[in-house]
Amino acid sequence: MTLLSEWRNRTVLRLKALFHRKQLDSDLEDELAFHLSMTEQKNRRQGLNPEESRHTARRQFGSYTQTKERSRDMWTFAAFEGVLGDIRFGTRMLVKNPGFSLVAVLTLALGIGANTAIFSVINGVLLNPLPYRDPERLVTMEQNDSLQNVMDIRRETRTFSEGGGINIENMDYTSGPEPLQIHAGYVDAGLLETLGVPPMLGRMISREEDVKGGPRVIVVSHPFWQNFLNGDPQVLGKTISLTGNDYTVIGVMPAGFAPPGEHPDIYVSLWVAYPEAAPFRGVHFMRTYWRLKPGITLAEAQADISSIDHRLAEQYPDHEGTRKTLVVPLHEFMVRDSRTALLVLFGAVGFVLLIACANFAGLLIARSVGRRPELVIRAALGAGKTRLIRQALVESTLLAATGGAVGLLIAKWGTSLLLSLKPAALERFTGIQLDARVLIFVFGISLLTGIVFGIAPAWSATLTDLAESLKDGGRSATAGPSGHLLRQWLVIGEFALALVLLVGAGLLIKGFSRLRSVNPGFNPQNVMTMHLQLPPARYAEIPPQTQFRRELLSRINSLPGVDAAMITDIPFGENYLNHSLVIAGRPPVPVGTEPRVQTLSVMGDYFRVMRIPVRAGRGFTDMDREGQPLVAVVNESFVREFFPHENPIGGRIDWARSESPEWMTIVGVVEDVKHSGLDEPVDPAVYAPFPQSDEAWRRWMTLAVRTPGPSAGLVDEVKKQVWSVDRQIPVSDIQSMDTLMSVSLAQQRFNMLLLGLFAALALVLAAVGIYGLMAYAVSQRTHEIGVRLAVGAQRRDVLSLVVGHGAKLALLGITIGILAALVLTRLMASLLFEVTPGDPATFATVAVLLAMVGLAACYLPARRATRVDPMVALRYE
Amino acid sequence: MREKRENPGDLLQGTLDLLILKALARGAMHGYGVAEWIHQTSEDVLKVEEGALYPALHRLELRGLLSAEWGASDNNRRAKFYSLTSSGKKQLAQETEFWCRMSGAVARILQTA
Structure with missing residues (x-):
């Protein structure tokens, strides 16, 4: 107790001393002076003369200064x-x-x-x-879903307080100087509410507005508001034109807000902007987000959603028969x-x-x-x-x-x-x-x-x-045995760590170069791509779409040196559709469990433009058009999967449950194209001509334009041709095929560059470390080396003495590093492409490289050691 | 980091503290008075070194066992007077009891043949 109060008093005193030091000092001085004078008086009373009295008092007192110091220590922060x-x-x-x-x-x-x-x-x-x-209560579902299912789940759930979905689609913004494609978030009213970020201006879309035939209102993102609406604070109530309709702005989201992983420019009700898609239960295109009720665990939510899945599967076996939704924390x-x-x-x-x-x-x-x-x-x-x-x-x-x-x-x-x-x-x-x-x-x-x-x-x-x-x-x-030993271990440790880093970097580099050398199935050089989308108003049916595509292609192909074609979704464009497939002459499979294949529509000689080799049969010609027998071209994966032992040419296929049951005949087989990334497996794919399609809702397409050389100047010319066919069509996502491919490798390149950089840094630091140690050791041993030289050692002996010492450390470090790397690189297995974490070639290369660098770093001080003049060295002492 | 405890004169550390407390039990006193009282009361046996006295007084003050006040001395000079606080009185009682027990014990041991 007294200890605590002493500490408290002491602290108070010390703090006081910071400001009143002089006062405290003079008090102490006074107190001691008083004591001295009292002693002096006493001495005088005992008959000493004044001079003697003072001296004696001083002597009796002892060390005056030390006494003062010891008292003063109590109020200063000496430490x-x-x-x-x-x-x-x-x-x-x-x-x-x-x-x-x-x-x-x-x-x-x-x-x-x-x-x-x-x-x-x-x-x-x-x-x-x-x-x-409350982001910790937000979850999403592993699988996308349809609006109908979202609405059902919202009605039946016991564990979610809110939920909603979003799908990003392109819309044409035509209120500006030239038509532009913007990203529209097709949402239901639950989405913005679930994320729980209030708009900066105005309000969100309400449930009453989120219905078929509801008012055309939009909430805009902060960047869109800034860039296209001039950051106008009076923007609420203004209308802008999107894909042929006028929409009223009712809200502006705050800066920095975006739904997870997306950056839409505007938010609009799916029911209002795309009423055709909203009622479809089987088309799962919405990413959905849900908010857990307070106190609900993930497992409870999963149990809840699984039982809803079960009910939906029973109710709609056609579409939802295989439903298995997984809840994931956002x-x-x-x-x-x-x-x-x-x-x-x-x-x-x-x-x-x-x-x-x-x-x-x-x-x-x-x-x-x-x-x-x-x-x-x-x-x-x-x-x-x-x-x-x-x-x-x-x-x-x-x-x-x-x-x-x-x-x-x-x-x-x-x-x-x-x-x-x-x-x-x-x-x-x-x-x-x-x-x-x-x-x-x-x-x-x-x-x-x-x-x-x-x-x-x-x-x-x-x-x-x-x-x-x-x-x-x-x-x-000298550093003494312990200091020197410590330094040696430090260098050994550096080499071990550097080896681990170099192995990691080496593995990534090897994986990356393997990835780069994967054949994408086409030649990406000198191909320009751009995205087009036909507005629904004038292109609701197939014939006008076909007319537009045909007209545009013939115009572009008439440009000198240009070879162009169209496809719905370009490789590396992060998009494509899957359709369920039936094959003529095969036993029927239960509804909902048909195999799914990648579905692509093309126009023009796409395979020639992209240099995709035709392996059997033929590619498309101009004759594969409307009114002609339906044809399809499949890829090799398709053949492997569905025609492993037969000739696929002449085989007949159709989309399951398509609106016009008419068989397509397979006329050709093309090489596999890596569609979703070089490290992704290739799905079976079916190519079919645009003019023979019955899916009028696929109004989008990507132009692929091959030029004899780099094609920078071509973009404006192509845009002009697009607008000379239709003034209102926006051209977007203009990118060369090379760029698209390299974007798809960005994550791998990022990993490789960074780890490579760190490994290089480690290499340099380790080299500096061993150089420093050896240089120091040589300078410490100058005398010894001088003696050795004086008694007849050759320069070569000295060289090998020093380098041998360094090499021993480096090799020990490398050995330890190899052992550690064997364990640690397993952690990065998922980052490697077709390289095992224990790849012997990489380990060997890296070990040799590191050893060479280590030896080189030792060589410099070693050479200096051989130049030691024995006379000077001996005189050194 | 604390300095080593130097030899505080002829008295053990704890003993000096105890004597100071005892001296002040009779009423407020300045440092010189405390030293004199101990010297005289012990019939000139105990001599308190000033180099130990003042640090001890200041430490006891910090521990809250003493309180200090500036006042006038008999000869009208400015002097610092120390007096016991209530926890100082308690401490004195405890220490006295402890001291008597210890010294009795030591004495008994020394008196054995």
């Missing part, structure tokens, strides 16, 4: 002021050794900067809550594509930091040896061991903090670099920045680095017998 002094002293020492300080700070800054950049991405993607109300759904990659990168960058720290510690040890004479003298003057360690720690922490500050700059630059690489999986996250959590991370990491990696060198610096060192003036002081 604190000592640290301040250490900081001042440390700063002076570091400024006096700019070379050492620079290397140490830069080493750490690179490590900390890379870590911070990756951490800020992880923070934004994995740690920050999603920008919705955050998990959004991060799972990038989680493994990010965590692997974070681990990798952590290794880089460890290597940097090992170098840092090595530098500190080497330096503490250089400062041995200073330490010896300070110890001799009475500085305690703790005092010396504190000084060393303060200096290493100062360095680490500076490194952290510089690292923050590197991180700021690195984060924007990361984002500019734009992997698709990260694009959906907007909150990637250096926020408070990142700053705390940097601060913590710097402090920890300074203390943890400063303590070993500081400790080893005080370990050797100071009295011994003092005897020879600190001249021949």
Whole structure:
């Protein structure tokens, strides 16, 4: 109890002392002076003369100053002021050794900067809550669903308080100077309510408006409001023209709001914008989001949705017979594509930091040896061991903090670099920045680095017998066996870590190059693609659509050197339709379980334009048109799956439950095309001519235009041709096929580039580390080397002595690294394409590379050792 | 980081504290008075070093066992007067009891043949 109150009183006194120090000092002075004068009086009463009285009083008092000091200690933060002094002293020492300080700070800054950049991405993607109300209660379904099912679930659920769906479609915005395609979020009224972010202006779409024949109202996104509506605060009630209809703006969403993973420009009721699709139960095109009622667990929600699934399957066996909906927490759904990659990168960058720290510690040890004479003298003057360690720690922490500050700059630059690489999986996250959590991370990491990696060198610096060192003036002081051993282990550790990183990077590079060399099934060079969508008003039926397509193609193909065709969905365009299939002459399968195949409509000689080899039969000709026998071309996967032992040519197929039951005859087989990505398997696909289609709702198409060379100037010419056929058709998503392909590799490239960068960093740091150690060892052994040379050792012997020492460390590190890598690379198996995590070739290459770099780093100091002049070396002592 | 406890004169640390508390049990006193009282009461056996006295007084004050007040001395000089707080009185009682038990025990041991 008294301890506590003493502590409290002491603190109060100390705080008081910060401001009233003079007062306290003079009080103490007065008190002691009073005592002295009393003693003096007493002495005088005992008959001493004034002079003697004073002297005697002074003598009797003892050490006046010490008494004062001891009382004063009670009200000063002695330890604190000592640290301040250490900081001042440390700063002076570091400024006096700019070379050492620079290397140490830069080493750490690179490590900390890379870590911070990756951490800020992880923070934004994995740690920050999603920008919705109570985001932890939001879930989504693994499968898309139809509006009808969404409405049923909403009615029957016991576990969700709200729910809604969205589907992004293109709409034509024709209120601007030229027709433009914008992304419209076709939603039901539940969606925006479920996400729970109120509009910045106006209101959301209400349930009453979300019905067939409801008013044409839209809510616009913040960027659309800014870019197309001039950020007009009076925008509510204004109308804009979309795909031939006027819509009234009733709300503006706040900046930064977007539904998960999408960036629609506007939100419109599905019932209002696309009433044809809304009643279809079997067309599952909406992504749905649901809000759990308070206290409901995921398992309860899953049980609830499974029982609803069961009822729907019984009620609608045709469409919903195989229903099996999975509930996923929204955050998990959004991060799972990038989680493994990010965590692997974070681990990798952590290794880089460890290597940097090992170098840092090595530098500190080497330096503490250089400062041995200073330490010896300070110890001799009475500085305690703790005092010396504190000084060393303060200096290493100062360095680490500076490194952290510089690292923050590197991180700021690195984060924007990361984002500019734009992997698709990260694009959906907007909150990637250096926020408070990142700053705390940097601060913590710097402090920890300074203390943890400063303590070993500081400790080893005080370990050797100071009295011994003092005897020879600190001249021949070495790090002592423990310090040197520690440094060797640091270098071994660096090599082990570097090997793991290099193996990881090597595996990714190998996987990436395998991926790059995958044959996509067509020639992507010099092909320009652009998306067109016909407005429903004038193109509701097939004949006008066919007329437009035919007219446009003949115009474009008349341009010199141009070869063009159309397809509904271009490879790597992230889109295609599946249809259920029946094959003539096969036993019927139960309704709803027919095989599904990729369905593509084409116009013109698409296979020639894309250079897709025809393996059997023929491609399409102009004769495959309306009124002619229906034909189809299939891919090799289709043949493997459905005609493994027969000739597919002449086989007849049809879409299950199609409106016009008429068989298509297979006339050709083409090579497989990687449609959804180079690392994705190819689905069976059926190509059919546009003019023979009976699906008038497929009004969209992608133009593929092959040119003899790079086709930059062509886009305007093609646009002109489109608009000369129809002024109102927007042209969008203009991209070369090469770009589309490389975008599809963005995530893999991102992983590979980053891990490669970290591995390179690790390689350089490890090389610097072993170079530093060997250079230091050589300088310590100058005398010994001189003696060896003097008694007849050859330069070659000296070379192999030094290099052999370094090689031993490097090889030990590499061996440990290989063992660690065998375990750790398994964690990244899902990031590798056709490469096993234990790929022997990669391991071997990397081990050799690292060993070579290590030897090269040892060679320089070794060569210096051979140049030692025996005479000079012997005189050195 | 705390300085090592130096030899506080001829008295053990705890003993000095106890004597100071005892001295002040009779009423407020300045530092010089405390030293004198101990010296005289012990019939010149105990001599309190000033180098130990004042730090001890200040520490006891910090621990809340003493309170201090500036006042005028007999000869009208400005002096710092210390007096016991209530927890100081309690502490004195406890310490006294403890001391008597200990010294009795030590004495018994020393008196054995």
